Amino acid sequence: MNQIERLIKERRSIRKYKPDMISAEDLQAIVKAGIWAPNAMNEQLWHFTVVSDANTIEQMNKATIAGIEKSGFSFLQNKITQPEYHTFYHAPAVIVISAKEEKFTAFDCGAAAENIALAAYGKNIGSCIIGSAEFMFSENPEMHTVLKIPENYHFVCAISLGYFEKTTAVSERNEDVIDYIA
Numbered sequence: 723m724n725q726i727e728r729l730i731k732e733r734r735s736i737r738k739y740k741p742d743m744i745s746a747e748d749l750q751a752i753v754k755a756g757i758w759a760p761n762a763m764n765e766q767l768w769h770f771t772v773v774s775d776a777n778t779i780e781q782m783n784k785a786t787i788a789g790i791e792k793s794g795f796s797f798l799q800n801k802i803t804q805p806e807y808h809t810f811y812h813a814p815a816v817i818v819i820s821a822k823e824e825k826f827t828a829f830d831c832g833a834a835a836e837n838i839a840l841a842a843y844g845k846n847i848g849s850c851i852i853g854s855a856e857f858m859f860s861e862n863p864e865m866h867t868v869l870k871i872p873e874n875y876h877f878v879c880a881i882s883l884g885y886f887e888k889t890t891a892v893s894e895r896n897e898d899v900i901d902y903i904a
C-alpha cells in the first residue's frame with residue numbers, strides 16, 4: 723500500500739480533539755489542499771472560511787443549536803440534549819466551505835473536503851465533515867456575514883480540525899457495492 727492509499731484508508735472522522743491550536747502555516751497548507759481538488763470546468767465556484775477564533779466557533783455552535791431546536795429533525799434534536807454536545811466537537815479550528823448554486827458545485831466541494839481531510843491527516847491532524855452545521859443559518863442568517871460567505875453562495879459543509887489521540891479506529895465498509903467488468 724502506498725502512502726496515499728494508506729492515508730485514504732486510515733483517515734477517520736475524529737470527534738474528540740486536544741485543545742492545542744493548529745499553526746497558521748499548517749492551516750494554510752490544509753485549506754490550500756482544498757483548492758487543488760478537481761472541480762467542474764475548473765470554475766472554482768467555491769469559498770473557504772478558515773475559523774480559528776474560539777469565540778466565533780462558539781457562536782457557530784450556538785447558532786447551529788438554535789437552528790436544530792426549530793428544525794423538527796428528531797435525530798439532531800436528541801443529540802443537542804446531550805450535555806457533551808458540541809457541533810464541532812470543541813475543535814480548535816473549523817473550515818467552512820460554501821459555493822455558488824450551480825449543477826456540480828456540491829460535488830466540487832465534496833472533493834475539496836476530502837482533500838482537506840487527507841491533507842490534515844497527513845499532518846496527524848484529525849478532521850470531521852460537519853453537514854449538520856447547515857442549521858446555523860436557519861435562525862441566524864447573519865452567520866453568512868460573520869463567516870464572510872460571498873453573496874449568492876450557500877453553505878455546503880464545515881470541517882472541524884484538531885490534534886487527537888490516536889486510537890485503533892473501527893470503521894466498516896461494504897465492499898459488495900463494487901462490480902468488475904473485465
Ligand SMILES: Cc1cc2nc3c(=O)[nH]c(=O)nc-3n(C[C@H](O)[C@H](O)[C@H](O)COP(=O)(O)O)c2cc1C
Pocket residue numbers: 733734735736737850851852853854855879893
Ligand atoms: C456530507 C457529510 C456530512 C457529515 N456530517 C456529519 C455531522 O454533521 N456530524 C458528524 O459527527 N459527522 C458527520 N459526517 C461524518 C460521517 O459520519 C463519517 O464520515 C462516516 O460515519 C464514516 O466514518 P469515517 O469518516 O470515520 O470513515 C459527515 C460526513 C459527510 C460526508
